[in-house]
Amino acid sequence: MRKQWIGFSLMGAVLAALAAVFAQQPSVLFVSTQFTPIEEAQRMRQVILKDFSGRVEFIPEDNAPFTSRILSEARAGRVNVSLVGGLHGDFPPLIAAGAMDTVDDVMAQLKDRKFSPTFANLGKMGTGNQYYIPWMQATYIMVAHKQALQYLPAGANLNTLTYSQLKEWGANIQRATGKRLLGFPAGPRGLMHRFTQGYLYPSYTKSAVTKFRSDEAQRMWSEFKGLWQFVNPQSTTYDFMQEPLLSGEVWVAWDHIARLRDGLNQKPNDFVAFPAPIGPYGRGFMPVLAGLGIPKNAPNRAGAVALIEYLTRPEVQITTLVENGFFPVIQAKLPDNLPQGTRMAADAIARQAQSNVALPSLLPVGLGARGGEYNKVFQDTFARIVLRGEDIRRVLDSEAANLRRVMNDTKAPCWSPDPASEGPCPVN
């Protein structure tokens, strides 16, 4: 009997000691709108965060629950989250509610990281203070099957392709093969609305909101409708373009690089990656920037700072690219053993961002949960004009009313490339 008691008390002592050790090293609760797919979250936990010295609890959440969680924790005065990871557009509602701490001190510690100045500046959210540290970036590019290259219109260069040349290219392909082989992700979970918001509209109007129903926009839609004759009609079921590219249903496609990645990585010798086309105002494109911020009164600010330092290390940035397909935000030399497909995508992204016609536009800023309805305006406009053949002027006028309602309800000021506005971004 006695021996048993001694055994129990020993065990209890060991457990208590263990608990004390763990208590000394509290974990960092890291909530992120990125890496929500289960495979990406697993790779984040098991590979990307593997070498971090502290303990991290990584929890990916969808945009709406993410925002309400951070806001309600701040409101209740009981903050559990120490580190927040989100897209540029996820931060404004948090900052507006005063839920985020400034991170100028962290930025000062990371001087040697060589962040892209544009990205570091975006992290200030138009204020004098740093609100997030750039974390990783992605964007949308074009990919073509090499078989399609022989039908490029005379004088056209993939790196300086215009929208009218893209149309001509599609026409040439159809003439030669009898098939419509351009493709867009216009399925229910596809990102077609990002194409109209960030590529088509800026290229033709240097705007997405203010000139939504302008004459330039009307001309743009009629030209795009012309281009759509050469688009595979199954596009309205495509969510990710890598599958139709791999199966050969489509030869030329536009999509988010994460949704083209499997195609490029599986058959790097069959495909080429290149920048988006150019319109009258230049090459509209949408860089997707994710950042890391720290909530006010975070329970483990030191741990969060250490984790930011870790995630922005060059080798971790490369691991993030290889594992989850987001590109570095610092000047990092890409290693030679990078998969060929990833290297091609990186090349295309660099060419897209660095040319003199580059016209970057941001993901919607300040719309919060109404971002969904903002997207719906563009999805419905596309469906009505291009798929249902309704009168362009009438559609633009009626959808402009919906766009105006979203802007007025959220009071969101204009974001790039629309010129800054006092009050809600106007739809002229």
Added chain:
Amino acid sequence: MRSERYIPYLLVLPSVIFLLFLFAWPLVEALLLSIRGSEGWTLEHFQRMAADLYFKDAVKYTVLLAVVVVPLQVILALCMAMLLGGISKGRDLFLYVWTIPLGISDLAAGIAWLAIFTERGYLNSFLQALGLIQEPRLWLSYETPAMLFLAVVAAEVWRATAIVLVILVAGLQLIPKEYNEAAEVFGATPWRRFWKVTLPLLMPSLQVALILRTILALEVFAVVVALGGRNLPVLAGEAYFWYNAYQNPGVAAAYSVLILGISVLATLLYLRLMRPRQEVAA
């Protein structure tokens, strides 16, 4: 002795609490969500629903699918159940094989049929191998709504006929053999026996099957989304898009209230039309 009177109530209590908690409460919440706006009571969500681009098509296709799919399934299941009745050896084997689709989730079923109908799918490969077509044909595009509709009908019939079959087989087993034997003795043909004996006695099971299938058909979603994306809008799909993609729970709730309304109406209609004879006489 007195305590025994409460035992039945005690026994049903857990399930009643469960249903109240997981069905009635969300139902009330959804109702409230659909008629509550930022400034008190409103019909705004219903107005936005009705004005939406996909609303008319969603109503049209949902009703059309129910009207086409449900009778097809009942007739098919009735035939299959009668055939099963005629088999004595290996009957269970047929029953099991026929009910396999019951074990498959509707999204998986949709994806399986997508693999058949897609441009590089089995149907096109098959037709090409037979030399019937030279090039793969597009079956599921917004340019071929009729074919898309037929594909959804095929997938739905394949997927959900089994549930009707199971109900009808159970119903058939409940009919005492004596009735049929008596009719046979009086010289009724098999056809006449089916119409005058089997079918009337099967009415309660048919009613259950029809109500169940119609309600499920009005909620059709995953198969349609897998096969047609947004090209074939249906009510449940719209509710999903409004909740998930547009993040507007109010309009999504309005859609679900509409589905509820149509389901209740259809159920009342069945209950009225298929009332057993003796009740009418009484």
